[in-house]
Amino acid sequence: xxxxxxxxxxxxxxxxxxxxxxxxxxxxxxxxxxxxxxxxxxxxxxxxxxxxxxxxxxxxxxxxxxxxxxxxxxxxxxxxxxxxxxxxxxxxxxxxxxxxxxxxxxxxxxxxxxxxxxxxxxxxxxxxxxxxxxxxxxxxxxxxxxxxxxxxxxxxxxxxxxxxxxxxxxxxxxxxxxxxxxxxxxxxxxxxxxxxxxxxxxxxxxxxxxxxxxxxxxxxxxxxxxxxxxxxxxxxxxxxxxxxxxxxxxxxxxxxxxxxxxxxxxxxxxxxxxxxxxxxxxxxxxxxxxxxxxxxxxxxxxxxxxxxxxxxxxxxxxxxxxxxxxxxxxxx
Amino acid sequence: xxxxxxxxxxxxxxxxxxxxxxxxxxxxxxxxxxxxxxxxxxxxxxxxxxxxxxxxxxxxxxxxxxxxxxxxxxxxxxxxxxxxxxxxxxxxxxxxxxxxxxxxxxxxxxxxxxxxxxxxxxxxxxxxxxxxxxxxxxxxxxxxxxxxxxxxxxxxxxxxxxxxxxxxxxxxxxxxxxxxxxxxxxxxxxxxxxxxxxxxxxxxxxxxxxxxxxxxxxxxxxxxxxxxxxxxxxxxxxxxxxxxxxxxxxxxxxxxxxxxxxxxxxxxxxxxxxxxxxxxxxxxxxxxxxxxxxxxxxxxxxxxxxxxxxxxxxxxxxxxxxxxxxxxxxxx
Numbered sequence: 001x002x003x004x005x006x007x008x009x010x011x012x013x014x015x016x017x018x019x020x021x022x023x024x025x026x027x028x029x030x031x032x033x034x035x036x037x038x039x040x041x042x043x044x045x046x047x048x049x050x051x052x053x054x055x056x057x058x059x060x061x062x063x064x065x066x067x068x069x070x071x072x073x074x075x076x077x078x079x080x081x082x083x084x085x086x087x088x089x090x091x092x093x094x095x096x097x098x099x100x101x102x103x104x105x106x107x108x109x110x111x112x113x114x115x116x117x118x119x120x121x122x123x124x125x126x127x128x129x130x131x132x133x134x135x136x137x138x139x140x141x142x143x144x145x146x147x148x149x150x151x152x153x154x155x156x157x158x159x160x161x162x163x164x165x166x167x168x169x170x171x172x173x174x175x176x177x178x179x180x181x182x183x184x185x186x187x188x189x190x191x192x193x194x195x196x197x198x199x200x201x202x203x204x205x206x207x208x209x210x211x212x213x214x215x216x217x218x219x220x221x222x223x224x225x226x227x228x229x230x231x232x233x234x235x236x237x238x239x240x241x242x243x244x245x246x247x248x249x250x251x252x253x254x255x256x257x258x259x260x261x262x263x264x265x266x267x268x269x270x271x272x273x274x275x276x277x278x279x280x281x282x283x284x285x286x287x288x289x290x291x292x293x294x295x296x297x298x299x300x301x302x303x304x305x306x307x308x309x310x311x312x313x314x315x316x317x318x319x320x321x322x323x324x325x326x327x328x329x330x331x332x
Numbered sequence: 333x334x335x336x337x338x339x340x341x342x343x344x345x346x347x348x349x350x351x352x353x354x355x356x357x358x359x360x361x362x363x364x365x366x367x368x369x370x371x372x373x374x375x376x377x378x379x380x381x382x383x384x385x386x387x388x389x390x391x392x393x394x395x396x397x398x399x400x401x402x403x404x405x406x407x408x409x410x411x412x413x414x415x416x417x418x419x420x421x422x423x424x425x426x427x428x429x430x431x432x433x434x435x436x437x438x439x440x441x442x443x444x445x446x447x448x449x450x451x452x453x454x455x456x457x458x459x460x461x462x463x464x465x466x467x468x469x470x471x472x473x474x475x476x477x478x479x480x481x482x483x484x485x486x487x488x489x490x491x492x493x494x495x496x497x498x499x500x501x502x503x504x505x506x507x508x509x510x511x512x513x514x515x516x517x518x519x520x521x522x523x524x525x526x527x528x529x530x531x532x533x534x535x536x537x538x539x540x541x542x543x544x545x546x547x548x549x550x551x552x553x554x555x556x557x558x559x560x561x562x563x564x565x566x567x568x569x570x571x572x573x574x575x576x577x578x579x580x581x582x583x584x585x586x587x588x589x590x591x592x593x594x595x596x597x598x599x600x601x602x603x604x605x606x607x608x609x610x611x612x613x614x615x616x617x618x619x620x621x622x623x624x625x626x627x628x629x630x631x632x633x634x635x636x637x638x639x640x641x642x643x644x645x646x647x648x649x650x651x652x653x654x655x656x657x658x659x660x661x662x663x664x
Contacts (some may be wrong), residue, residue, distance in 0.1 A: 011552030012655030035488055035564055037547060038383035038414035038478065048380075051370035052422035052475065054460045082370035090384035092424065092473035126473070128386045134468040141424035141458070143384065143475035146370065156367055215369060220343030232367055323344030 004099045009129025022105060023093075023125060026112040031088070031123040039123045041088055046147035049084035051075055055140040057332050060107065062181040064174075064193030065267075067140055068111030070332060073195050073267055074218065075144040076118045080202040081214035081270060083154050084146030086118060091125040091142055096135030107138065118197040120144070149206065156232040158212040161303035164279035165229075165237065168201050168270040168286055168295045169194065170245040171222050174332075175264025176253050187256070191249050196268030201292055204285045210278030215271050218332055220323050223262040225271045226308045227322050229301070236305030239320070242313045243298045263323055265332055273301065336431045341461025351459060354437060355425075358444040361453040363420070371455050373420055378479035381416035383407055387472040392439065394513040396506075396525030397599075399472055400443030405527050405599055406550065407476040408450045412534040413546035413602060415486050416478030418450060423457040423474055428467030439470065450529040452476070481538065488564040490544040493635035496611035497561075497569065500533050500602040500618055500627045501526065502577040503554050507596025508585050519588070523581050528600030533624055536617045542610030547603050552655050555594040557603045558640045559654050561633070568637030571652070574645045575630045595655055605633065 007014040016034075024034045031039050053074040060067045076086040091111075095104070115122055122142075173194040180189045198216060205211050217225045222244070226237055246261050254261045268291070274282050279297060286292030302309075308320040339346040348366075356366045363371050385406040392399045408418040423443075427436070447454055454474075505526040512521045530548060537543050549557045554576070558569050578593050586593045600623070606614050611629060618624030634641075640652040 009551075010655060011550070011556050035560065036414065037410035038381045038416060038476075040480070041380040041382055044380070048373040048376070049370045050373055050420065050422060050456055050477065052424050052456050052458050052473075054424040054426055054458045054473070056426060056460045056462050078369035082368065084370060088382065090382060090475040092384050092386040092475075094386055094388060094426070094471055094473075124382055124384050124475075126384050126386045128388045128471075130388050130468060130471075133465065136462060136466040139426055139460075139462075139471065141384075141386070141426075141473040141475075143422040143424075143456075143473075144370075145382065145477070148372070218343070219341075224343050228367065323342060 002101055004095050004097060004101065004104065004129055006097050006129050006131065009127060015127065019127060022108055026108045027122045029121040031121055041123065041145065044087065044147045046149055049079055049082055049146040049148050050143065051078040052141065052143040053078060055332060056136065057178065058136060059181050060103065060137045062193055063177050065195040066107050066110050067138060068107035069114040070195050070267060071140040071142045072111055072114035072118055073197050074332060075142040076120060077198045077216045079144050079146035080199045081216050083152040083206060084148035085199065086120045086144045086146040088123045088145045089120050089142050091122050091140065093125065093127045094135060094139040095127065095129050096137055097129055097132045099137050104138065118199060152206055154211055154213050156213055156229065159229060159233045159235065159273050159301055161235055161301050162276055163212055163273050163301040164276055164297055165299045166272045166274065166279065166282060166295060167222065167245065167298050168292050170247045170294055171217065171266050171269060172246060172250045172261035172264035174267040175221065176250045179253065187253065189249055189253055191247065191253065194266055194268035196291065198268060198270050200289060201270050201286060204289065205272060205282050208274065208278045208282060210275030212275065213273040217266045217269055217271050219265055221263040221265055222271065223320055224323055226320065230308050235301050235303050237299060237308045238302045238305060238311060239299035239308065240311050243296045245294045245296050267332065334433055336427050336429060336433065336436065336461055338429050338461050338463065341459060347459065354440055355457060358440045359454045363453055363455040373455065373477065376419065376479045378481055381411055381414055381478040381480050382475065383410040384473065384475040385410060388468065389510065390468055391513050392435065392469045394525055395509050397527035398439050398442050399470060400439035401446040402527050402599060403472040403474045404443055404446035404450055405529050407474040408452060409530045409548045411476050411478035412531045413548050415484040415538060416480035417531065418452045418476045418478040420455045420477045421452050421474050423454050423472065425457065425459045426467060426471040427459065427461050428469055429461055429464045431469050436470065450531060484538055486543055486545050488545055488561065491561060491565045491567065491605050491633055493567055493633050494608055495544055495605050495633040496608055496629055497631045498604045498606065498611065498614060498627060499554065499577065499630050500624050502579045502626055503549065503598050503601060504578060504582045504593035504596035506599040507553065508582045511585065519585065521581055521585055523579065523585065526598055526600035528623065530600060530602050532621060533602050533618060536621065537604060537614050540606065540610045540614060542607030544607065545605040549598045549601055549603050551597055553595040553597055554603065555652055556655055558652065562640050567633050567635050569631060569640045570634045570637060570643060571631035571640065572643050575628045577626045577628050
């Protein structure tokens with residue numbers, strides 16, 4: 001068979017073959033057991049951390065990755081920004097009848113590569129097949145279990161006025177790459193998704209006593225992370241627009257189509273908040289790494305303002321509004 | 333708003349409101365933190381067990397439950413049959429644009445009730461919204477973390493010839509209830525899904541040294557569990573058809589529609605394999621419990637046969653074939 005049928009999801013022979021030949025062969029590791037209802041995880045010594053993410057990106061494949069690699073990076077990154085190193089993932093797959101088997105194989109292959117690079121093992125999985133017209137090729141969910149050093153606890157609660165805000169690289173690449181890959185705009189461009197694990201970027205900062213908070217700016221982009229900080233802390237933020245790294249190609253596409261790159265998803269960037277004392281050290285560390293070469297200090301937490309204030313290049317100021325309408329659905 | 337829109341999945345204000353008002357309010361517990369990328373789990377002392385399941389059942393609501401309660405029972409039960417008590421769940425929700433908010437609320441309400449009854453907490457979640465026509469109301473994935481006593485390890489590897497096979501109650505109720513709920517057959521019937529947690533049934537057997545293996549016969553039904561045992565152990569099975577508990581209403585519906593109840597899903601039953609020494613004790617314990625009142629010894633593992641042999645009421649024998657075509661898609 002060249003395409004997925006409903007019988008691939010019914011618990012019988014076709015499903016067992018699919019799981020053995022496509023999933024287990026690519027994702028094999030000593031813990032994964034396709035005959036078991038549950039698996040035993042090795043003993044973890046640090047704090048046990050858990051995170052989950054669903055993936056519905058369209059198209060399934062795009063410059064710089066596919067839904068398979070994205071499903072690894074998304075969950076590994078949620079753990080990394082929380083101070084935890086991802087160790088074990090579960091995988092749930094909801095396939096639409098009619099998906100080409102070769103497409104599925106490419107997705108699982110990219111997933112295996114991303115898992116290897118990220119140092120995680122997929123230890124249990126589940127596959128469902130839904131009828132044609134009730135899915136969109138494939139939806140994935142990954143849940144990650146990670147380990148965190150016992151004295152590490154980055155979080156919104158640690159932020160105070162005067163703290164500095166860093167971003168690890170150019171924003172909006174993933175969102176722009178997805179837009180272009182959809183071809184609905186008749187544009188071609190040379191923007192790749194930044195989809196990658198941010199384990200090295202995050203762990204480079206774990207030992208800084210002034211590390212307050214980290215987040216990967218995915219859905220809703222950098223702007224949404226800034227609003228989360230504002231809402232959770234009730235502290236204002238002052239952001240210097242000129243310091244926010246954005247690729248020329250991303251700016252060009254956004255200007256043509258009327259999008260604001262501040263709201264577009266990244267899938268391999270980190271926003272970090274640090275004390276004034278440690279912000280420069282963090283920036284130095286990031287800039288010494290390939291993934292952080294274009295990192296910038298973009299602003300600070302400032303109790304003297306109430307909202308997210310964007311200082312424009314010409315010396316003006318505007319309030320950055322919260323996202324309401326969806327600029328770009330199905331981005332991750 | 334009365335229905336889900338794409339903006340409920342974009343990471344912005346509507347999504348935050350949805351998560352706070354529908355999910356967090358119903359599922360609240362001390363660990364769940366809708367502002368965090370990952371959560372810290374309390375220390376677990378036993379073996380750490382992990383399991384995942386996706387849920388795509390149609391219709392979303394049926395006599396005896398809905399997709400929300402099913403998503404709790406499915407994962408809690410996969411852990412229970414593996415010897416582990418479920419403690420923490422992650423939840424991934426993929427909603428189709430246009431789902432009625434009241435339907436979503438009923439689903440999350442049933443989920444909260446089932447989680448409470450099962451003694452588990454939903455500690456992290458993710459929500460995506462897909463466009464109308466690319467989903468089917470709602471799809472759920474739950475990943476469970478459970479704790480298992482260090483000397484307990486039921487599994488296919490423990491099974492040997494002479495072991496006895498028990499089933500905890502009538503089979504095929506869930507599959508039949510879903511069929512009737514679809515109304516496509518123009519039939520009405522009074523069959524409820526058996527959807528329930530099997531924690532008490534499973535843990536009642538944990539201390540029996542002759543406990544070999546347990547499984548909940550979901551997709552593919554009892555027949556598929558018997559084939560799994562046959563394939564994994566290379567040992568044959570002899571099953572006495574007359575001892576398999578099946579409700580009259582289930583038999584009637586199956587006869588009218590040409591289904592075999594052996595292949596229909598259960599969502600609150602356990603198949604257990606025990607040594608000859610402990611099988612009677614297990615049956616006694618189950619029969620003393622409301623959930624196991626109609627449990628039966630249905631056959632045994634027998635190396636003298638090669639396949640799954642069904643002994644019919646009239647003294648005949650037939651080989652039980654493996655499921656190929658899907659008798660009933662979207663059952664869980």
